[in-house]
Amino acid sequence: MKSCLPPDPNPVRPAHALPALACDAHCHVFGLAERFPYAEDRSYTPPDAPFESLVALHDHLGVKRGVIVQASCHGTDNTAMLDAIARGNGRYRGVAIVDAAVTDDTLKVLNDAGVRGVRFNFVAHLGGAPDLDVFDRVLRRIEALGWHVVLHLDAQDIVKYADLIGRIRVPFVIDHMGRVRAEAGLDQEPFRQLLELMRNPLAWVKVCGSERVSAGKRPFDDAIPFARALVHAAPDRVLWGTDWPHPNISKDMPNDGELVDLLFRICEDPALIRKILVENPERLYDFAPSK
Template sequence: MKTCLAPDANPVKPKHLLPEGSWDAHCHVFGPAAEFPFAADRSYTPPDAPFETLRTLHDHLGLSRGVIVQASCHGTDNRAMLDAIARSEGRYRGVAIVDGSETDQQLAEMDAGGVRGVRFNFVAHLGGAPDLEVFDSTVDRLADFGWHVVLHLDAQDILTYADRLTRIPVPFIIDHMGRVKAQEGIEQPSFEALQQLMENPLAWVKVCGAERVSVGRRPFHDAVPFAERLIQIAPERVLWGTDWPHPNITKDMPNDGELVDLMCDFCTDPQLRQKLLVDNPMKLYGR
Protein backbone atom coordinates (compact mmCIF):
# COMPACT_ATOMS: atom_id res chain seq x y z
CA MET A 1 0.00 0.00 0.00
CA LYS A 2 1.41 3.36 -1.06
CA THR A 3 1.84 6.22 1.40
CA CYS A 4 1.07 9.61 -0.15
CA LEU A 5 3.20 12.70 0.14
CA ALA A 6 1.91 15.62 2.17
CA PRO A 7 0.74 18.72 0.28
CA ASP A 8 2.92 21.81 0.05
CA ALA A 9 2.47 23.47 3.43
CA ASN A 10 3.44 26.92 2.13
CA PRO A 11 1.08 27.93 -0.69
CA VAL A 12 2.05 31.22 -2.27
CA LYS A 13 -0.45 34.05 -2.30
CA PRO A 14 -2.02 34.09 -5.77
CA LYS A 15 -1.09 37.03 -7.98
CA HIS A 16 -4.70 37.40 -9.09
CA LEU A 17 -7.75 38.44 -7.11
CA LEU A 18 -10.52 35.94 -7.75
CA PRO A 19 -14.16 36.88 -8.39
CA GLU A 20 -16.32 37.21 -5.32
CA GLY A 21 -17.97 33.90 -4.50
CA SER A 22 -15.37 31.72 -6.25
CA TRP A 23 -15.56 27.95 -5.76
CA ASP A 24 -12.94 25.25 -5.44
CA ALA A 25 -15.04 22.58 -7.14
CA HIS A 26 -12.68 19.68 -6.41
CA CYS A 27 -10.94 19.19 -3.09
CA HIS A 28 -10.77 16.51 -0.40
CA VAL A 29 -10.64 15.98 3.33
CA PHE A 30 -8.77 12.98 4.73
CA GLY A 31 -9.34 11.85 8.29
CA PRO A 32 -8.16 12.68 10.82
CA ALA A 33 -7.60 8.93 10.72
CA ALA A 34 -7.98 8.65 14.48
CA GLU A 35 -11.57 9.87 14.13
CA PHE A 36 -12.44 8.82 10.57
CA PRO A 37 -10.41 5.67 9.71
CA PHE A 38 -9.41 4.93 6.15
CA ALA A 39 -10.90 1.97 4.27
CA ALA A 40 -9.19 -1.34 4.88
CA ASP A 41 -9.07 -2.12 1.14
CA ARG A 42 -7.65 1.28 0.11
CA SER A 43 -4.84 1.43 -2.45
CA TYR A 44 -3.07 4.37 -0.76
CA THR A 45 -2.78 6.02 2.63
CA PRO A 46 -2.77 9.82 2.67
CA PRO A 47 -1.62 12.03 5.52
CA ASP A 48 -4.40 13.61 7.52
CA ALA A 49 -5.90 16.58 5.65
CA PRO A 50 -8.67 17.85 7.91
CA PHE A 51 -11.40 20.41 7.51
CA GLU A 52 -9.56 23.12 9.44
CA THR A 53 -6.57 23.00 7.09
CA LEU A 54 -8.77 23.11 4.01
CA ARG A 55 -10.71 26.09 5.31
CA THR A 56 -7.48 27.97 6.08
CA LEU A 57 -6.16 27.21 2.58
CA HIS A 58 -9.32 28.52 0.93
CA ASP A 59 -9.16 31.71 2.98
CA HIS A 60 -5.56 32.20 1.88
CA LEU A 61 -6.33 31.60 -1.81
CA GLY A 62 -9.44 33.77 -1.91
CA LEU A 63 -11.93 30.95 -2.45
CA SER A 64 -15.33 31.39 -0.81
CA ARG A 65 -16.95 27.99 -1.43
CA GLY A 66 -15.84 24.43 -2.00
CA VAL A 67 -16.92 20.95 -3.11
CA ILE A 68 -15.46 18.14 -1.04
CA VAL A 69 -15.15 15.08 -3.24
CA GLN A 70 -15.08 11.72 -1.50
CA ALA A 71 -11.86 9.88 -2.36
CA SER A 72 -11.32 6.14 -2.60
CA CYS A 73 -9.13 5.95 0.52
CA HIS A 74 -12.28 6.49 2.62
CA GLY A 75 -14.37 4.18 0.42
CA THR A 76 -18.11 4.47 1.00
CA ASP A 77 -17.64 5.81 4.53
CA ASN A 78 -18.57 9.43 3.82
CA ARG A 79 -18.47 10.62 7.43
CA ALA A 80 -15.34 12.78 7.17
CA MET A 81 -16.79 14.61 4.18
CA LEU A 82 -20.22 15.03 5.77
CA ASP A 83 -18.67 16.23 9.03
CA ALA A 84 -16.67 18.89 7.18
CA ILE A 85 -19.78 20.12 5.35
CA ALA A 86 -21.76 20.26 8.59
CA ARG A 87 -19.03 22.35 10.24
CA SER A 88 -18.64 24.71 7.28
CA GLU A 89 -21.81 26.75 7.97
CA GLY A 90 -22.99 26.41 4.37
CA ARG A 91 -19.62 27.02 2.75
CA TYR A 92 -19.13 23.48 1.38
CA ARG A 93 -21.02 20.87 -0.58
CA GLY A 94 -20.05 17.26 -1.24
CA VAL A 95 -19.83 14.39 -3.70
CA ALA A 96 -20.19 10.93 -2.14
CA ILE A 97 -19.06 7.42 -2.99
CA VAL A 98 -21.80 4.81 -2.71
CA ASP A 99 -22.04 1.06 -3.28
CA GLY A 100 -25.63 0.83 -4.54
CA SER A 101 -27.09 -0.59 -1.34
CA GLU A 102 -28.22 2.78 -0.02
CA THR A 103 -31.93 3.30 0.63
CA ASP A 104 -33.79 6.32 -0.65
CA GLN A 105 -33.90 7.53 2.94
CA GLN A 106 -30.12 7.29 3.25
CA LEU A 107 -29.64 9.22 0.02
CA ALA A 108 -32.13 11.83 1.21
CA GLU A 109 -30.15 12.21 4.44
CA MET A 110 -26.98 12.75 2.39
CA ASP A 111 -28.81 15.36 0.34
CA ALA A 112 -29.85 17.16 3.52
CA GLY A 113 -26.21 16.97 4.60
CA GLY A 114 -25.02 18.82 1.50
CA VAL A 115 -24.25 16.00 -0.95
CA ARG A 116 -25.10 16.86 -4.55
CA GLY A 117 -23.64 13.93 -6.49
CA VAL A 118 -21.84 10.60 -6.44
CA ARG A 119 -18.43 9.69 -7.76
CA PHE A 120 -17.24 6.53 -9.52
CA ASN A 121 -13.57 5.69 -9.94
CA PHE A 122 -12.56 3.89 -13.13
CA VAL A 123 -8.80 4.56 -12.99
CA ALA A 124 -6.56 1.52 -12.98
CA HIS A 125 -4.36 2.50 -10.02
CA LEU A 126 -7.48 2.78 -7.83
CA GLY A 127 -8.80 -0.64 -8.80
CA GLY A 128 -10.31 -0.09 -12.23
CA ALA A 129 -13.93 0.07 -13.31
CA PRO A 130 -16.74 -0.36 -10.79
CA ASP A 131 -19.49 -2.94 -11.04
CA LEU A 132 -21.26 -1.55 -14.10
CA GLU A 133 -24.67 -2.85 -13.01
CA VAL A 134 -24.30 -0.93 -9.76
CA PHE A 135 -23.13 2.07 -11.76
CA ASP A 136 -26.14 1.99 -14.07
CA SER A 137 -28.70 1.40 -11.31
CA THR A 138 -27.22 4.14 -9.12
CA VAL A 139 -27.11 6.69 -11.92
CA ASP A 140 -30.76 5.97 -12.69
CA ARG A 141 -31.67 7.01 -9.10
CA LEU A 142 -29.87 10.36 -9.09
CA ALA A 143 -32.44 12.42 -10.97
CA ASP A 144 -34.92 12.10 -8.10
CA PHE A 145 -32.50 14.02 -5.90
CA GLY A 146 -31.31 16.52 -8.50
CA TRP A 147 -27.83 14.99 -8.26
CA HIS A 148 -25.12 14.43 -10.86
CA VAL A 149 -22.42 11.80 -11.31
CA VAL A 150 -18.67 12.45 -11.25
CA LEU A 151 -16.45 10.14 -13.31
CA HIS A 152 -12.78 9.65 -12.50
CA LEU A 153 -11.45 8.06 -15.68
CA ASP A 154 -8.18 7.17 -17.29
CA ALA A 155 -7.84 8.78 -20.74
CA GLN A 156 -8.46 5.51 -22.58
CA ASP A 157 -11.72 5.02 -20.67
CA ILE A 158 -13.27 7.93 -22.56
CA LEU A 159 -13.07 5.71 -25.64
CA THR A 160 -13.77 2.39 -23.91
CA TYR A 161 -16.98 3.58 -22.26
CA ALA A 162 -18.12 6.02 -24.95
CA ASP A 163 -21.48 4.31 -25.49
CA ARG A 164 -22.21 4.11 -21.77
CA LEU A 165 -21.37 7.77 -21.31
CA THR A 166 -23.88 8.79 -23.96
CA ARG A 167 -26.63 6.91 -22.06
CA ILE A 168 -26.16 8.72 -18.73
CA PRO A 169 -29.51 10.46 -18.05
CA VAL A 170 -28.27 13.07 -15.55
CA PRO A 171 -25.50 15.68 -15.64
CA PHE A 172 -22.08 14.03 -15.46
CA ILE A 173 -18.64 15.50 -14.81
CA ILE A 174 -15.34 14.23 -16.16
CA ASP A 175 -12.59 14.75 -13.58
CA HIS A 176 -9.16 16.22 -14.33
CA MET A 177 -9.60 16.82 -18.08
CA GLY A 178 -10.05 13.08 -18.50
CA ARG A 179 -6.46 12.51 -17.31
CA VAL A 180 -5.20 12.93 -20.87
CA LYS A 181 -1.42 13.03 -21.24
CA ALA A 182 0.13 16.27 -22.42
CA GLN A 183 3.01 14.48 -24.12
CA GLU A 184 0.55 12.83 -26.53
CA GLY A 185 -0.58 16.19 -27.87
CA ILE A 186 -3.80 18.05 -28.35
CA GLU A 187 -4.88 15.72 -31.18
CA GLN A 188 -4.62 12.47 -29.22
CA PRO A 189 -7.70 10.24 -29.70
CA SER A 190 -8.77 10.40 -26.05
CA PHE A 191 -8.81 14.19 -26.03
CA GLU A 192 -10.64 14.34 -29.35
CA ALA A 193 -13.23 11.96 -27.86
CA LEU A 194 -13.52 14.19 -24.79
CA GLN A 195 -14.13 17.22 -26.98
CA GLN A 196 -16.83 15.35 -28.87
CA LEU A 197 -18.36 14.24 -25.58
CA MET A 198 -18.66 17.88 -24.51
CA GLU A 199 -21.22 18.41 -27.29
CA ASN A 200 -23.60 16.48 -25.00
CA PRO A 201 -25.54 19.10 -22.99
CA LEU A 202 -25.32 16.88 -19.90
CA ALA A 203 -21.51 16.63 -20.04
CA TRP A 204 -19.31 18.74 -17.78
CA VAL A 205 -15.54 18.67 -17.29
CA LYS A 206 -13.13 19.86 -14.62
CA VAL A 207 -10.18 21.79 -16.03
CA CYS A 208 -8.06 20.90 -13.03
CA GLY A 209 -5.48 18.22 -12.27
CA ALA A 210 -2.87 19.96 -14.43
CA GLU A 211 -0.20 18.08 -12.47
CA ARG A 212 -1.80 14.82 -13.62
CA VAL A 213 -1.97 15.88 -17.26
CA SER A 214 1.49 17.45 -17.42
CA VAL A 215 4.64 15.63 -18.44
CA GLY A 216 6.77 18.29 -16.81
CA ARG A 217 7.24 19.93 -13.48
CA ARG A 218 5.39 22.77 -11.78
CA PRO A 219 3.82 25.05 -12.74
CA PHE A 220 2.64 22.52 -15.40
CA HIS A 221 2.23 24.91 -18.34
CA ASP A 222 2.00 22.06 -20.85
CA ALA A 223 -1.53 21.36 -19.55
CA VAL A 224 -2.73 24.85 -20.50
CA PRO A 225 -3.74 24.13 -24.14
CA PHE A 226 -6.04 21.32 -23.01
CA ALA A 227 -7.81 23.50 -20.44
CA GLU A 228 -8.11 26.38 -22.90
CA ARG A 229 -9.71 24.14 -25.52
CA LEU A 230 -12.27 22.71 -23.10
CA ILE A 231 -13.27 26.15 -21.83
CA GLN A 232 -13.66 27.31 -25.42
CA ILE A 233 -15.88 24.34 -26.32
CA ALA A 234 -18.18 24.37 -23.28
CA PRO A 235 -17.81 27.60 -21.29
CA GLU A 236 -21.12 26.95 -19.49
CA ARG A 237 -20.10 23.44 -18.34
CA VAL A 238 -16.55 23.70 -17.04
CA LEU A 239 -15.44 23.66 -13.41
CA TRP A 240 -12.10 24.17 -11.68
CA GLY A 241 -10.63 22.96 -8.41
CA THR A 242 -7.34 22.62 -6.57
CA ASP A 243 -7.52 18.83 -5.95
CA TRP A 244 -5.97 19.59 -2.54
CA PRO A 245 -4.24 17.72 -0.89
CA HIS A 246 -3.17 16.11 -4.17
CA PRO A 247 -3.22 12.37 -3.41
CA ASN A 248 -1.00 10.03 -5.42
CA ILE A 249 1.28 12.76 -6.77
CA THR A 250 4.69 11.19 -7.30
CA LYS A 251 6.63 13.57 -9.55
CA ASP A 252 6.21 17.15 -8.34
CA MET A 253 3.84 18.29 -5.60
CA PRO A 254 1.83 21.33 -6.73
CA ASN A 255 1.74 24.59 -4.86
CA ASP A 256 -1.90 25.57 -4.53
CA GLY A 257 -1.25 29.28 -4.97
CA GLU A 258 0.60 28.53 -8.21
CA LEU A 259 -2.36 26.41 -9.35
CA VAL A 260 -4.66 29.42 -8.93
CA ASP A 261 -2.29 31.50 -11.06
CA LEU A 262 -2.09 28.71 -13.66
CA MET A 263 -5.88 28.71 -13.86
CA CYS A 264 -5.80 32.46 -14.44
CA ASP A 265 -3.27 31.87 -17.24
CA PHE A 266 -5.55 29.49 -19.13
CA CYS A 267 -8.71 31.45 -18.37
CA THR A 268 -7.75 35.07 -18.97
CA ASP A 269 -11.15 36.46 -19.95
CA PRO A 270 -12.90 37.90 -16.86
CA GLN A 271 -16.34 36.82 -18.10
CA LEU A 272 -15.19 33.25 -18.67
CA ARG A 273 -13.46 33.21 -15.29
CA GLN A 274 -16.71 34.33 -13.66
CA LYS A 275 -18.46 31.37 -15.27
CA LEU A 276 -15.71 28.89 -14.39
CA LEU A 277 -15.37 29.89 -10.74
CA VAL A 278 -18.79 31.22 -9.75
CA ASP A 279 -21.71 30.79 -12.14
CA ASN A 280 -21.10 27.20 -13.25
CA PRO A 281 -20.54 25.63 -9.82
CA MET A 282 -23.57 27.49 -8.53
CA LYS A 283 -25.72 25.60 -11.06
CA LEU A 284 -24.71 22.24 -9.55
CA TYR A 285 -23.99 23.09 -5.93
CA GLY A 286 -25.72 26.36 -5.10
CA ARG A 287 -28.78 24.96 -3.38
Protein backbone atom coordinates in the same frame (compact mmCIF):
# COMPACT_ATOMS: atom_id res chain seq x y z
CA MET B 1 -0.03 -0.08 0.34
CA LYS B 2 1.18 3.22 -1.07
CA SER B 3 1.66 6.20 1.24
CA CYS B 4 1.03 9.64 -0.25
CA LEU B 5 3.16 12.73 0.10
CA PRO B 6 1.70 15.67 2.01
CA PRO B 7 0.63 18.84 0.17
CA ASP B 8 2.97 21.81 -0.15
CA PRO B 9 2.74 23.45 3.29
CA ASN B 10 3.57 26.93 1.95
CA PRO B 11 1.08 27.92 -0.75
CA VAL B 12 2.03 31.23 -2.32
CA ARG B 13 -0.38 34.13 -2.26
CA PRO B 14 -1.95 34.15 -5.74
CA ALA B 15 -1.02 37.08 -7.94
CA HIS B 16 -4.65 37.27 -9.08
CA ALA B 17 -7.59 38.03 -6.83
CA LEU B 18 -10.45 35.58 -7.17
CA PRO B 19 -13.97 36.86 -7.82
CA ALA B 20 -16.40 37.00 -4.92
CA LEU B 21 -17.83 33.57 -4.02
CA ALA B 22 -15.19 31.72 -6.05
CA CYS B 23 -15.55 27.94 -5.71
CA ASP B 24 -12.93 25.21 -5.47
CA ALA B 25 -15.04 22.51 -7.11
CA HIS B 26 -12.67 19.62 -6.37
CA CYS B 27 -11.01 19.19 -2.99
CA HIS B 28 -10.84 16.50 -0.34
CA VAL B 29 -10.71 16.01 3.40
CA PHE B 30 -8.77 13.07 4.84
CA GLY B 31 -9.09 12.07 8.49
CA LEU B 32 -8.05 12.78 11.10
CA ALA B 33 -7.51 9.04 11.00
CA GLU B 34 -8.23 8.43 14.67
CA ARG B 35 -11.66 10.01 14.22
CA PHE B 36 -12.42 9.09 10.59
CA PRO B 37 -10.57 5.83 9.84
CA TYR B 38 -9.49 5.01 6.31
CA ALA B 39 -11.05 2.08 4.45
CA GLU B 40 -9.33 -1.24 5.09
CA ASP B 41 -9.29 -2.10 1.38
CA ARG B 42 -7.85 1.29 0.30
CA SER B 43 -5.13 1.38 -2.35
CA TYR B 44 -3.27 4.27 -0.71
CA THR B 45 -2.93 5.99 2.65
CA PRO B 46 -2.91 9.78 2.58
CA PRO B 47 -1.51 12.05 5.25
CA ASP B 48 -4.28 13.53 7.34
CA ALA B 49 -5.75 16.60 5.65
CA PRO B 50 -8.61 17.66 7.92
CA PHE B 51 -11.30 20.29 7.62
CA GLU B 52 -9.32 22.93 9.49
CA SER B 53 -6.43 22.69 7.01
CA LEU B 54 -8.81 22.95 4.04
CA VAL B 55 -10.45 26.06 5.46
CA ALA B 56 -7.07 27.66 6.14
CA LEU B 57 -6.00 27.01 2.54
CA HIS B 58 -9.23 28.41 1.10
CA ASP B 59 -9.02 31.51 3.28
CA HIS B 60 -5.43 32.04 2.12
CA LEU B 61 -6.34 31.66 -1.56
CA GLY B 62 -9.52 33.74 -1.40
CA VAL B 63 -11.82 30.77 -2.09
CA LYS B 64 -15.24 31.23 -0.49
CA ARG B 65 -16.96 27.99 -1.53
CA GLY B 66 -15.89 24.43 -2.13
CA VAL B 67 -17.03 20.98 -3.19
CA ILE B 68 -15.58 18.18 -1.08
CA VAL B 69 -15.24 15.07 -3.18
CA GLN B 70 -15.22 11.72 -1.42
CA ALA B 71 -12.00 9.87 -2.25
CA SER B 72 -11.48 6.13 -2.45
CA CYS B 73 -9.27 5.96 0.67
CA HIS B 74 -12.38 6.59 2.80
CA GLY B 75 -14.48 4.22 0.66
CA THR B 76 -18.24 4.49 1.10
CA ASP B 77 -17.91 5.92 4.62
CA ASN B 78 -18.74 9.55 3.83
CA THR B 79 -18.60 10.66 7.47
CA ALA B 80 -15.51 12.88 7.21
CA MET B 81 -16.94 14.68 4.20
CA LEU B 82 -20.35 15.15 5.86
CA ASP B 83 -18.72 16.47 9.03
CA ALA B 84 -16.79 19.04 6.98
CA ILE B 85 -19.90 20.17 5.10
CA ALA B 86 -21.80 20.61 8.35
CA ARG B 87 -18.99 22.60 9.94
CA GLY B 88 -18.78 24.82 6.87
CA ASN B 89 -22.26 26.27 7.50
CA GLY B 90 -23.21 26.47 3.83
CA ARG B 91 -19.71 27.07 2.46
CA TYR B 92 -19.32 23.51 1.18
CA ARG B 93 -21.17 20.91 -0.87
CA GLY B 94 -20.23 17.28 -1.30
CA VAL B 95 -19.91 14.41 -3.76
CA ALA B 96 -20.34 10.98 -2.16
CA ILE B 97 -19.24 7.43 -2.92
CA VAL B 98 -22.03 4.88 -2.51
CA ASP B 99 -22.51 1.23 -3.35
CA ALA B 100 -25.39 -1.08 -4.26
CA ALA B 101 -26.50 -1.30 -0.62
CA VAL B 102 -27.31 2.41 -0.30
CA THR B 103 -30.94 3.01 0.64
CA ASP B 104 -33.30 5.75 -0.47
CA ASP B 105 -33.35 6.98 3.12
CA THR B 106 -29.56 7.29 3.11
CA LEU B 107 -29.63 9.16 -0.19
CA LYS B 108 -32.15 11.59 1.32
CA VAL B 109 -29.93 12.10 4.37
CA LEU B 110 -26.97 12.80 2.10
CA ASN B 111 -29.02 15.23 0.03
CA ASP B 112 -30.25 17.09 3.11
CA ALA B 113 -26.65 17.29 4.34
CA GLY B 114 -25.47 19.03 1.17
CA VAL B 115 -24.40 16.21 -1.14
CA ARG B 116 -25.23 16.88 -4.78
CA GLY B 117 -23.62 13.98 -6.62
CA VAL B 118 -21.93 10.59 -6.55
CA ARG B 119 -18.48 9.65 -7.80
CA PHE B 120 -17.34 6.50 -9.56
CA ASN B 121 -13.69 5.59 -10.05
CA PHE B 122 -12.64 3.86 -13.26
CA VAL B 123 -8.92 4.54 -12.74
CA ALA B 124 -6.80 1.38 -12.87
CA HIS B 125 -4.51 2.15 -9.92
CA LEU B 126 -7.58 2.78 -7.74
CA GLY B 127 -9.15 -0.57 -8.55
CA GLY B 128 -10.50 -0.08 -12.05
CA ALA B 129 -14.06 0.10 -13.30
CA PRO B 130 -17.00 -0.37 -10.91
CA ASP B 131 -19.70 -2.98 -11.30
CA LEU B 132 -21.57 -1.47 -14.24
CA ASP B 133 -24.92 -2.87 -13.11
CA VAL B 134 -24.45 -1.03 -9.81
CA PHE B 135 -23.40 2.07 -11.73
CA ASP B 136 -26.62 2.02 -13.77
CA ARG B 137 -28.85 1.35 -10.75
CA VAL B 138 -27.32 4.16 -8.68
CA LEU B 139 -27.68 6.64 -11.54
CA ARG B 140 -31.36 5.77 -11.94
CA ARG B 141 -31.91 6.42 -8.24
CA ILE B 142 -30.09 9.77 -8.09
CA GLU B 143 -31.97 11.13 -11.08
CA ALA B 144 -35.00 11.99 -8.95
CA LEU B 145 -32.77 13.95 -6.55
CA GLY B 146 -31.42 16.15 -9.32
CA TRP B 147 -27.88 14.93 -8.61
CA HIS B 148 -25.01 14.43 -11.04
CA VAL B 149 -22.32 11.77 -11.36
CA VAL B 150 -18.58 12.42 -11.32
CA LEU B 151 -16.50 10.11 -13.52
CA HIS B 152 -12.85 9.61 -12.55
CA LEU B 153 -11.37 8.07 -15.68
CA ASP B 154 -8.03 7.30 -17.24
CA ALA B 155 -7.68 8.88 -20.69
CA GLN B 156 -8.18 5.63 -22.61
CA ASP B 157 -11.41 5.00 -20.69
CA ILE B 158 -13.05 7.97 -22.42
CA VAL B 159 -12.90 5.89 -25.59
CA LYS B 160 -13.45 2.50 -23.98
CA TYR B 161 -16.63 3.55 -22.15
CA ALA B 162 -18.04 5.88 -24.80
CA ASP B 163 -21.28 3.88 -25.09
CA LEU B 164 -21.74 3.80 -21.31
CA ILE B 165 -21.17 7.54 -21.03
CA GLY B 166 -23.47 8.18 -23.97
CA ARG B 167 -26.45 6.61 -22.22
CA ILE B 168 -26.11 8.60 -18.97
CA ARG B 169 -29.30 10.59 -18.31
CA VAL B 170 -28.08 12.81 -15.47
CA PRO B 171 -25.45 15.55 -15.65
CA PHE B 172 -21.98 14.00 -15.55
CA VAL B 173 -18.63 15.58 -14.71
CA ILE B 174 -15.31 14.39 -16.13
CA ASP B 175 -12.57 14.75 -13.51
CA HIS B 176 -9.13 16.23 -14.22
CA MET B 177 -9.59 16.88 -17.96
CA GLY B 178 -10.00 13.13 -18.44
CA ARG B 179 -6.42 12.56 -17.22
CA VAL B 180 -5.17 12.94 -20.79
CA ARG B 181 -1.41 12.94 -21.29
CA ALA B 182 0.04 16.26 -22.45
CA GLU B 183 2.91 14.54 -24.26
CA ALA B 184 0.41 12.81 -26.56
CA GLY B 185 -0.75 16.15 -27.96
CA LEU B 186 -4.09 17.77 -28.64
CA ASP B 187 -4.86 15.35 -31.46
CA GLN B 188 -4.76 12.22 -29.29
CA GLU B 189 -7.91 10.12 -29.62
CA PRO B 190 -9.02 10.36 -25.96
CA PHE B 191 -8.88 14.15 -26.04
CA ARG B 192 -10.68 14.36 -29.36
CA GLN B 193 -13.34 12.08 -27.86
CA LEU B 194 -13.55 14.31 -24.78
CA LEU B 195 -14.04 17.43 -26.89
CA GLU B 196 -16.75 15.67 -28.86
CA LEU B 197 -18.34 14.55 -25.60
CA MET B 198 -18.62 18.18 -24.50
CA ARG B 199 -21.23 18.70 -27.23
CA ASN B 200 -23.58 16.69 -24.97
CA PRO B 201 -25.54 19.22 -22.86
CA LEU B 202 -25.26 16.89 -19.84
CA ALA B 203 -21.44 16.85 -19.98
CA TRP B 204 -19.30 18.92 -17.59
CA VAL B 205 -15.53 18.91 -17.15
CA LYS B 206 -13.08 20.05 -14.48
CA VAL B 207 -10.05 21.95 -15.76
CA CYS B 208 -8.07 20.86 -12.73
CA GLY B 209 -5.44 18.20 -12.21
CA SER B 210 -2.97 19.98 -14.50
CA GLU B 211 -0.19 18.24 -12.57
CA ARG B 212 -1.72 14.91 -13.62
CA VAL B 213 -1.96 15.95 -17.27
CA SER B 214 1.47 17.60 -17.48
CA ALA B 215 4.55 15.76 -18.68
CA GLY B 216 6.82 18.16 -16.81
CA LYS B 217 7.14 20.03 -13.58
CA ARG B 218 5.66 23.11 -11.99
CA PRO B 219 4.03 25.30 -13.16
CA PHE B 220 2.49 22.63 -15.52
CA ASP B 221 2.02 25.03 -18.45
CA ASP B 222 1.91 22.16 -20.97
CA ALA B 223 -1.61 21.44 -19.65
CA ILE B 224 -2.82 24.92 -20.69
CA PRO B 225 -3.76 24.09 -24.34
CA PHE B 226 -5.98 21.22 -23.18
CA ALA B 227 -7.75 23.35 -20.57
CA ARG B 228 -8.23 26.20 -23.06
CA ALA B 229 -9.76 23.86 -25.62
CA LEU B 230 -12.23 22.54 -23.05
CA VAL B 231 -13.18 26.04 -21.87
CA HIS B 232 -13.77 27.05 -25.47
CA ALA B 233 -15.85 23.90 -26.14
CA ALA B 234 -18.28 24.33 -23.23
CA PRO B 235 -17.75 27.51 -21.20
CA ASP B 236 -21.07 27.06 -19.37
CA ARG B 237 -20.10 23.56 -18.17
CA VAL B 238 -16.53 23.98 -16.97
CA LEU B 239 -15.44 23.82 -13.33
CA TRP B 240 -12.10 24.36 -11.61
CA GLY B 241 -10.59 22.92 -8.46
CA THR B 242 -7.33 22.54 -6.59
CA ASP B 243 -7.54 18.77 -5.94
CA TRP B 244 -6.02 19.55 -2.52
CA PRO B 245 -4.28 17.72 -0.85
CA HIS B 246 -3.23 16.12 -4.17
CA PRO B 247 -3.24 12.38 -3.40
CA ASN B 248 -1.11 10.03 -5.49
CA ILE B 249 1.11 12.70 -7.04
CA SER B 250 4.33 11.07 -8.23
CA LYS B 251 5.72 14.12 -10.05
CA ASP B 252 6.12 17.63 -8.67
CA MET B 253 3.76 18.38 -5.79
CA PRO B 254 1.74 21.43 -6.90
CA ASN B 255 1.63 24.66 -4.98
CA ASP B 256 -2.02 25.64 -4.59
CA GLY B 257 -1.41 29.35 -4.98
CA GLU B 258 0.39 28.66 -8.24
CA LEU B 259 -2.60 26.59 -9.41
CA VAL B 260 -4.82 29.67 -8.99
CA ASP B 261 -2.43 31.68 -11.16
CA LEU B 262 -2.33 28.84 -13.70
CA LEU B 263 -6.09 29.23 -14.16
CA PHE B 264 -5.56 32.89 -15.02
CA ARG B 265 -3.05 31.85 -17.71
CA ILE B 266 -5.59 29.36 -19.04
CA CYS B 267 -8.29 32.02 -19.20
CA GLU B 268 -7.66 35.79 -19.21
CA ASP B 269 -11.28 36.92 -19.67
CA PRO B 270 -12.69 38.11 -16.30
CA ALA B 271 -16.25 37.28 -17.33
CA LEU B 272 -15.22 33.73 -18.21
CA ILE B 273 -13.24 33.39 -14.99
CA ARG B 274 -16.37 34.38 -13.07
CA LYS B 275 -18.40 31.82 -15.02
CA ILE B 276 -15.93 29.02 -14.21
CA LEU B 277 -15.43 29.92 -10.55
CA VAL B 278 -18.83 31.29 -9.52
CA GLU B 279 -21.74 30.86 -11.93
CA ASN B 280 -21.15 27.29 -13.13
CA PRO B 281 -20.55 25.69 -9.70
CA GLU B 282 -23.38 27.70 -8.23
CA ARG B 283 -25.73 26.16 -10.78
CA LEU B 284 -24.51 22.58 -10.58
CA TYR B 285 -24.05 22.41 -6.80
CA ASP B 286 -27.09 24.41 -5.73
CA PHE B 287 -25.27 27.12 -3.80
CA ALA B 288 -27.22 30.18 -2.70
CA PRO B 289 -27.43 32.57 -5.68
CA SER B 290 -24.75 35.24 -5.86
CA LYS B 291 -25.84 38.85 -6.00
